[in-house]
Amino acid sequence: MLLIRCPYCEETLPEAEFTYAGEAHIIRPERPSDQTDEQWEEYLFIRTNVKGAHYERWRHMHGCGRFFNAVRDTVSDRFLTTYKAGAPRPDLSTLTESQK
Amino acid sequence: MVEVLTRTGPLDGRSFAASGVRLSPAEPAARLSLRAGGDAVKALSKALALSLPLRPKSTSASGNLAALWLGPDEWLLIDEDGNDLMAACAAITAVHSAVDISHRNVAIDVTGPNVEDVLAAGCPQDLSLRAFPVGAASRTIFGKAEVVLWRRSEQHFRVECWRSFADYVFGLLEAAARDPG
Secondary structure (H helix, E strand, C coil): EEEEEECCCEEEHHHCCCCEECCCCCCCCCCHHHHCCCHHHHHHCCCCCCCCCEEEEECCCCCCCCCEEEEEEEECCCCCEEEEECCCCCCCCHHHHHHH | CCCCCCCEEECCCECCCCEEEEEEECCCCCEEEEEEEEHHHHHHHHCCCCCCCCCCCEEEEEECCEEEECCCCCEEEECCCCCCCHHHEEEEEECCEEEECCCCCCEEEEEEECCHHHCCCCCCCCCCCCCCCCCCEEEEEEEEECEEEEEEEEEEEEEEHHHHHHHHHHHHHHHHCCCCC
C-alpha cells in the first residue's frame, strides 16, 4: 500500500484513505461559451499522460476531506511531493534532485 | 393505543469480550458536525465553552463535551450528557454550519490491552502510542466503513461510525477480537 503525505493533516497516511482525482492544474475557461469546440475538447479530455513526474490531484476522502496536489512518478509510483490546493507547481528539478 | 416511544439502537444488547479486549456499544450522546472558517472559531469556542482544537488529529474537552479535529474547518462534537449543541451555536452570527448528527452516529467502546491489534485488523493507520497518542482522534477507515477513532486512554478507543454501518463495524471488531493471531 502506498503511503501518502496529506499536506493538511501533516501526516503520512495509508493510500486507502485517499482517492485519485485526475490531473492537477487544469483551469476551467472563464467563459466556456467563447471556446471553440477544439479548445473545449482540449479542456475536457486532453491530458498529458506523462511517463515520469505527473502533477495530479488527490483527495483525503476518508480523513480531512481536502483536495490537494501531488507529484507522482508514473513509472515507479513514488510520490515526489504533495502540496496544498492553490499552491504553485513545485519546481521539478529540485524535486528530482532531492530523490537522488 | 400505546403512546410510549422507545429509543432503539442498532447495537442494543450487543457486547463482546475476548482475551485482552472488550467491545461495548457506547451510551447515546449528542453529536454535532461543525464546519467553520478561522474567523468563526473564536465565537464558537466561546459559545460551546471549550476551545476548538486547531491542530490535526487533536481533541479538546470540557466536562463531558469533546471536540475532535476532523479537518482544517471541520469538527465532530460529542456531548455525552446529551445537551442541545445546536442551541449553543444558534446565536453565532459568524458564518458556520452546524448539523445535529446525534442519531446518525453510534459509538463502540473498544477497551483492553489488545485494543491496538484488534483495530489494526481493519484500520490501516499506525495506532501505536507514538503515532496515535492518548487524546488523538482521526477520521479513517475500518474495513469498508468510514469511522472516527478517538483514543481516550492507552487501552480505550472510541469508534464512531454511521448507524447503518454499526452492525458491520461491530461484527468485524468481533471477528478481529476472536482471532488470537
